Amino acid sequence: MQTKTCTECKEDFILEQVDLDFYQKIDVSIPKICPICRAKIRLYFRNEKILYNTTCAKSGHSIVSVFSPNKKDIVYSYDAWFSDDWDALDYGMDYDENRPFFDQLKELFDKVPKPALLHTRSVDSEYLNLAADNKNAYMIFESSNNEDATNCYWIQKCKDVADVSYSDSCELCVNCDNCFNCYRVTDSKSAHNCSDCDFLVDCRGLTNCIGCVNLYQGEYYILNQKYSKEEYYKEKEKLQLDSYEGRNIFKQRFNEFLNSQPQKYAEIVNCINSSGNYLKNMKNCTYTFHGYDAEECRYAEHVLRNAKECVDVSTAGLNAEVIFNSLNSGLDTAHQICAFACWSSTYAFYSGYCFNSNNVFGCFGLRKKEYCILNKQYSKEDYTKIKNHIIEELKTIGKWGEWFPKEMSFFGYNESSAMDQFPLSKDEALAQNFTWEDTERGVYGKETKTWNGLDVFSDQTVLGEIFACTETGKNYRFTEQEINLYKKLHYPLPRLHPDIRLEMRLQKRGKNMLSKRLTQDGKEVLSPIPQSDPRPILSDEEYKKRFL
């Protein structure tokens, strides 16, 4: 074990023996910055969901892109970028021993065209990024295999949903987070196998329940009180959850009840020797957030589906193995160090957007290539020689395995995923040598309809109407599938802009940080729940004893 002082935030951090062993195994320099700063700088390189209207540099068509129009990047539409009528190798550069490696890499990254968005095999869908196999989806990110989904983030196999995040196999759900196998559930967090319920937190197997917390198996409960079937429907009628006002009044009652109820120190289910939050079926994963079916991962978020030995990663899945300090490594990837969005690729180092490629070092935008350095093709022998030379050069300055320099990010801090986890003001971001995107987003003052007379959402036509968010004034519309969903669920029209709705759900999920806490039953645990949270925390054993 070693203690070091982070060169970014100046806080001390600990390198555990297991960390040192891993660095030795993959032969990288020992990090000079702490895990939190490492995640922050890495996430600064990913824009998942801030979209702009811009022009495809190849076809001249208007397109939607994660690159703002005022950036110098050459951006191609998805179809143009993935077509065969251009070749990223045409931008190849000879490696110059007399110039710093990162200067040369930045020059390459600046000139190779970039894909406006990354998504694949989607039908009748618009505004998607980092998404695959969706049908009739609108504004969904980091999601796949969904149908009729609007304004969603990190969802899988969901159908007819709006404002749902981090959920799997849900149908007819609105405003839910971390829900699994739910049907007709609204305004809920961490509900599994529930149907016809509203306002649940940490519940399993409920039917016809409203406002329940830590309740396992049951029917006709309101605020954890059991009712007869007749009484339940009578009470439900009184709550008027189909009206905006009724729902708001109940929400306040529910929040008071929720704050009085204990919670487990972290959402960790069926895991061995693991710490973090939102983990399921994990083994030896520490400081890991949002993961399932993975092992030996550390300082990781979003590691799933047979990910193994993924350390310092933000998103690694589907058989990703031995991945270090990388972003969005997926689909049978292995042995990546400092790579982003290199899918189905192995032995990728300091590279981005390389697909089905192996043995690529300092490359961008390659498809089905191997033995390339700075987008130039070499023989295996020459590739190995130059690669080893660059590694030695980086080792002498202690940067082999350190993430790209900040000035190489394509995005402003406020567009990047770092902003969700580590929000900064413009001044703070600039002081920390991040950039800021000043392009104004959103439309204001163009509303065509007010909220008057829309308390109970009936058959009034709102399709095509423009509304103003009651909090920010930002204009937004409802999609047809979204309106139909609200009608089916008798759910009042949300009066906040979809971005604010997501922000509120993310806030409730908490941050990817752990601190030592003492549970109400006297156990010391590593918990993501901040001291400011009014709900008492319980150890796993105590939680099971009380509620299961």
Ligand SMILES: [Zn+2]
């Ligand atoms: Zn730090």
